[in-house]
Amino acid sequence: MTDALLQVDDLRVTFAVGGRQVRAVDGVSFTVSPGATLAIIGESGSGKTVSCRAVMGLLPTGTAVGGSARLRGTELIGLSDAELRRHRGSDMAMVFQDPARSLNPTMRIGLQITEAITTHRKVSKREAQTQAIELLRLVRMPAAERRFHEYPHQLSGGMRQRVMIAIALACRPKVLFADEATTALDVTTQAQIMELLLDLQQELDMALIMISHDLGLAASYADEVIVMYAGKIVEQAPAAGLFGAGGAVRMRYTRALLDAIPHLERSAHTQLPVVSGRPPDPTALPPGCSFAPRCQYAEDDCLAKMPALTEHVPGHRWACWHPCENGGAA
Amino acid sequence: MVAPLPDITLASPHPPPLPSLVNARRLRTQRLGRALRLWVPAGVLILLLAICFLLPLVVTLPSSTKGDIIVNNEPPFSPGHILGTDVQGVDIFSKLVYGGQVAFEVGISVTLIGIAIGGTLGVIAAYFGGWVDAVISRLFDILIAFPALVLALVIAEGLGPSEMHVIWALSVFGIPAVGRVARGATLTIRGLPFMTAARLAGTRRWRVITRHVVPNIMPNIVTFSLLGLGIIIILEGALDFLGWGIPPPKPSWGNMIANGQQILSVQPEYVLIPSIALLITVASLNMLGDALRERWGTQ
Amino acid sequence: MALVQQTQLQQAEPGARDRARRVAGSPALRMVGRRLLAAIPVLIGVSLLTFTVMSALPNTTAQAILGLNASPAAVAALNHTLGLDQPFWQRYWHWLVNVLHGNLGTSVQGQNVNHELALHVPTTLGLLLYALVASVVLAIIVATLAARKPNGIADRISLAVSMLGLSIAPYAFAFLLIIVFAVKLGWFPVLSGAVTGPASFFKNLTLPAASIGFGLFAIYTRILRADMVEQMQREDYIVTAKAKGVAPWRVLIKHALRNSMFTLITIIGLNLGGLVGAAAIIETIFQVQGIGNDLLTGINNHDVPLVEGITLFFALITVLGSLLADIAYAVLDPRIRYGSSTS
Numbered sequence: 002m003t004d005a006l007l008q009v010d011d012l013r014v015t016f017a018v019g020g021r022q023v024r025a026v027d028g029v030s031f032t033v034s035p036g037a038t039l040a041i042i043g044e045s046g047s048g049k050t051v052s053c054r055a056v057m058g059l060l061p062t063g064t065a066v067g068g069s070a071r072l073r074g075t076e077l078i079g080l081s082d083a084e085l086r087r088h089r090g091s092d093m094a095m096v097f098q099d100p101a102r103s104l105n106p107t108m109r110i111g112l113q114i115t116e117a118i119t120t121h122r123k124v125s126k127r128e129a130q131t132q133a134i135e136l137l138r139l140v141r142m143p144a145a146e147r148r149f150h151e152y153p154h155q156l157s158g159g160m161r162q163r164v165m166i167a168i169a170l171a172c173r174p175k176v177l178f179a180d181e182a183t184t185a186l187d188v189t190t191q192a193q194i195m196e197l198l199l200d201l202q203q204e205l206d207m208a209l210i211m212i213s214h215d216l217g218l219a220a221s222y223a224d225e226v227i228v229m230y231a232g233k234i235v236e237q238a239p240a241a242g243l244f245g246a247g248g249a250v251r252m253r254y255t256r257a258l259l260d261a262i263p264h265l266e267r268s269a270h271t272q273l274p275v276v277s278g279r280p281p282d283p284t285a286l287p288p289g290c291s292f293a294p295r296c297q298y299a300e301d302d303c304l305a306k307m308p309a310l311t312e313h314v315p316g317h318r319w320a321c322w323h324p325c326e327n328g329g330a331a
Numbered sequence: 332m333v334a335p336l337p338d339i340t341l342a343s344p345h346p347p348p349l350p351s352l353v354n355a356r357r358l359r360t361q362r363l364g365r366a367l368r369l370w371v372p373a374g375v376l377i378l379l380l381a382i383c384f385l386l387p388l389v390v391t392l393p394s395s396t397k398g399d400i401i402v403n404n405e406p407p408f409s410p411g412h413i414l415g416t417d418v419q420g421v422d423i424f425s426k427l428v429y430g431g432q433v434a435f436e437v438g439i440s441v442t443l444i445g446i447a448i449g450g451t452l453g454v455i456a457a458y459f460g461g462w463v464d465a466v467i468s469r470l471f472d473i474l475i476a477f478p479a480l481v482l483a484l485v486i487a488e489g490l491g492p493s494e495m496h497v498i499w500a501l502s503v504f505g506i507p508a509v510g511r512v513a514r515g516a517t518l519t520i521r522g523l524p525f526m527t528a529a530r531l532a533g534t535r536r537w538r539v540i541t542r543h544v545v546p547n548i549m550p551n552i553v554t555f556s557l558l559g560l561g562i563i564i565i566l567e568g569a570l571d572f573l574g575w576g577i578p579p580p581k582p583s584w585g586n587m588i589a590n591g592q593q594i595l596s597v598q599p600e601y602v603l604i605p606s607i608a609l610l611i612t613v614a615s616l617n618m619l620g621d622a623l624r625e626r627w628g629t630q
Numbered sequence: 631m632a633l634v635q636q637t638q639l640q641q642a643e644p645g646a647r648d649r650a651r652r653v654a655g656s657p658a659l660r661m662v663g664r665r666l667l668a669a670i671p672v673l674i675g676v677s678l679l680t681f682t683v684m685s686a687l688p689n690t691t692a693q694a695i696l697g698l699n700a701s702p703a704a705v706a707a708l709n710h711t712l713g714l715d716q717p718f719w720q721r722y723w724h725w726l727v728n729v730l731h732g733n734l735g736t737s738v739q740g741q742n743v744n745h746e747l748a749l750h751v752p753t754t755l756g757l758l759l760y761a762l763v764a765s766v767v768l769a770i771i772v773a774t775l776a777a778r779k780p781n782g783i784a785d786r787i788s789l790a791v792s793m794l795g796l797s798i799a800p801y802a803f804a805f806l807l808i809i810v811f812a813v814k815l816g817w818f819p820v821l822s823g824a825v826t827g828p829a830s831f832f833k834n835l836t837l838p839a840a841s842i843g844f845g846l847f848a849i850y851t852r853i854l855r856a857d858m859v860e861q862m863q864r865e866d867y868i869v870t871a872k873a874k875g876v877a878p879w880r881v882l883i884k885h886a887l888r889n890s891m892f893t894l895i896t897i898i899g900l901n902l903g904g905l906v907g908a909a910a911i912i913e914t915i916f917q918v919q920g921i922g923n924d925l926l927t928g929i930n931n932h933d934v935p936l937v938e939g940i941t942l943f944f945a946l947i948t949v950l951g952s953l954l955a956d957i958a959y960a961v962l963d964p965r966i967r968y969g970s971s972t973s
Contacts, residue, residue, distance in 0.1 A: 019358065021355075059869060059872060083877075088875075089873060089874070090876075091875060094873065094874075095873045097866060097870060102865070102867065103870045104867055104870065105870075105889070106889075107888060107889055107963065107964055108888070113870075116874060116876060117875075120877075151968075152964040152965070152968055154965050165870070469668075469671055469672060472672045473672050474679075475903060475948075476945050476949045477676060477679055477680070477941075477945055477948075478945065478948065480907030480910060481944060484925075485683055485941070565799040565800075568799055568801070569799070569801060569907075569911050572801055572911070592805070595805060595808060599805075602805045603809075605802075606799070606802035606805065609798075610798050613797040613798075613799070614794070614796075614797035617793060617796050
């Protein structure tokens with residue numbers, strides 16, 4: 002196995018909300034190899050965004066982060082902000098969900114890109130400008146030189162997201178986090194941006210970590226998939242091991258997510274099997290499996306004891322007392 | 332004297348904290364702080380009002396207008412004169428108390444007139460829109476453009492100084508000030524879904540205004556008025572200082588300062604005492620306004 | 631003329647047509663134009679209000695000119711000459727026409743009001759500018775330091791000081807400054823002397839400017855600080871900046887402060903009205919030879935033309951100030967200047 006690019010071990014993030022402690026992320030571990038694509042799937046509140054922000058060091062001060070996250074061997078957890086800043090934006094970068102709000106409305110986009118460059122490299126203004134225009138071309142922005150001088154509100158949503166990607170790629174990061182990067186875009190643009198990200202990933206030999214609630218996205222583009230629920234990983238496997246022919250989804254939650262995707266092949270006028278209920282309140286997690294209250298197949302042992310994430314099949318881990326058999330038939 | 336900002340109200344220095352990152356102990360300290368910030372200024376104001384309005388009813392204070400030349404320039408804590416006497420022998424504490432009465436009377440009157448007239452106009456302008464809004468807004472603009480102090484001075488000069496004239500003159504400024512806030516707040520409310528729901532349900536316009544609009548803009552109006560009250564009191568003091576406010580020998584904080592001006596270098600306390608009274612009053616009003624804004628979360 | 635322009639444009643190359651359309655149709659220009667138009671009724675209204683208020687007062691100009699011993703007949707005659715016995719609208723019209731020609735009349739003292747103003751306006755403007763610039767600069771510095779660590783020491787101090795600035799009456803503060811800096815320390819004169827050059831400017835106008843500026847500083851600091859803290863805590867582009875690895879001070883200044891300047895400009899414009907009133911009192915206290923002082927003297931002397939002229943001037947400044955703030959906003963905010971998507 003090649004040296005892991007990013008190795009996360011037992012990551013824990015705790016907030017103090019209203020006087021109480023909340024475990025937003027509870028023992029998350031994963032490994033990302035160079036050039037690989039990992040998808041982290043979950044509902045809002047599952048901890049997927051918080052985990053990645055913890056690695057980047059973008060959580061508000063006062064949040065307790067425990068565990069380990071090693072980027073090319075360098076331990077990130079516990080570093081001071083000044084030290085972490087050296088990696089942020091250069092070795093690892095992030096693209097966010099809403100490009101309309103994620104770009105400073107009163108700053109020309111060219112300046113926002115060059116800022117990413119000059120923060121980490123000592124180059125002249127002219128040189129930074131040239132690099133920035135190159136980056137805009139790289140993300141397939143039409144009329145790159147003209148766009149350099151424009152403001153965010155003069156661009157469409159898809160173009161703004163390209164700018165965000167350009168900013169993220171400014172220093173050729175080895176890891177790119179895409180936090181719901183396509184969620185705020187229309188479907189056509191979504192596909193374009195995803196294609197762009199994958200092409201760039203190949204060109205720059207970059208690892209891509211996609212955070213999303215869209216299982217379909219994971220199925221289409223990821224090498225490996227992690228499903229999170231209530232701060233924990235509940236299923237983890239290569240994409241091939243989960244979807245498509247020969248794939249077998251085990252954990253009941255993942256199965257439920259898959260079933261909730263509408264297919265053309267469904268017979269008309271049948272009820273869409275959405276997952277009932279809502280994600281649990283992180284301050285009041287039930288004992289036992291966190292998903293049990295919403296699970297159709299829950300039994301007594303599910304409610305009593307928390308299943309551990311175990312590698313039952315090589316390369317495929319899940320945490321469920323009564324997982325699906327035969328790819329989810331029953 | 333720098334005008335409060337009708338459209339962009341002063342942001343509270345204590346916006347509601349983001350819902351995270353406070354442990355239990357810090358939370359308790361924060362709650363305590365918030366309570367103090369509300370009740371300390373409120374308490375001070377109640378105390379001031381009590382001293383100015385209730386105390387004279389209970390205790391006989393020495394005259395605030397006539398004094399005995401023999402006992403002039405007494406220092407504070409002299410027998411019979413807690414804060415001493417001024418150049419003409421008039422008791423300073425009494426002057427402070429009765430001057431305070433004037434300050435509050437004028438301030439509260441102007442504020443109430445402002446809310447009644449300005450608030451109504453502002454709500455009407457925002458609710459009905461169109462040319463009604465255009466006319467009322469222009470009216471507000473014109474009144475606000477007119478320097479408040481100058482107007483008050485001119486009125487006082489023409490009609491003679493008196494408390495009523497001061498109230499009228501300052502109302503010219505108070506009405507558009509409150510009006511703009513009321514208008515802004517109503518505009519915000521008007522766009523909210525529950526307003527559309529009320530209209531769709533067939534509620535009469537008048538009921539919509541009284542039942543829905545007014546209760547929702549009251550927090551904005553109240554917090555703004557507290558701030559405005561402070562400004563009015565300062566303006567009133569300015570008028571008195573220039574001699575065009577409350578006519579002497581009736582006492583007022585402004586003319587106490589003016590009288591003390593002559594002997595500023597030797598006996599600064601004649602200027603300092605009424606200045607401090609002003610400061611405490613206005614600061615309490617401001618802090619109370621802040622605390623209420625914090626509690627009600629208005630913008 | 632519009633037709634000629636159009637045909638000319640049609641023959642020009644596409645680039646030029648594009649550019650011309652962009653300039654003429656620029657949202658910023660249109661907004662400025664609209665604001666100017668909206669300001670006109672306000673100016674007219676203000677002039678009318680000024681005149682009405684002045685007329686409502688017993689007009690003792692003639693009396694004042696001739697002195698107390700003048701006979702009623704002489705006063706009446708002078709009244710007639712001055713046109714003071716004409717009906718309201720006629721007088722207003724004459725006055726307005728005069729004003730638009732730049733003639734503000736003759737004061738009771740017999741001097742041309744224009745002349746009076748011209749002598750003293752620079753001093754007042756200098757004082758106001760001094761107060762404004764100093765308070766803005768200090769406010770930016772203090773607010774930035776405060777916003778860096780909300781609820782930290784710098785923040786708490788700034789909040790306390792600005793509360794003080796908001797609550798203290800400028801005239802009271804003026805006396806405090808006089809006691810400390812003029813009487814006890816002797817750094818500045820108690821009464822302002824003539825301003826002849828930079829040295830005398832600062833020597834004479836610092837205490838007056840500080841009296842006016844403290845209140846301004848308080849307002850600006852509070853608003854700036856609140857705006858910046860709000861941005862740092864709630865805006866997504868701040869997270870993006872941090873994700874780039876930008877250091878905290880740079881994020882604060884290059885991103886948050888930059889955007890807060892817009893709010894600041896609006897506040898400055900809105901506040902000019904109150905500024906003018908404060909200037910009048912402060913000038914009196916320090917005996918600064920400005921038009922604020924003249925106004926108060928004029929009121930004491932029942933000098934209606936002078937008071938009219940100065941009041942109108944003050945009102946004009948207020949309206950123009952508001953207008954300027956709007957224009958500055960339109961010019962600087964790229965969202966307004968460049969309009970929407972040009973893709």
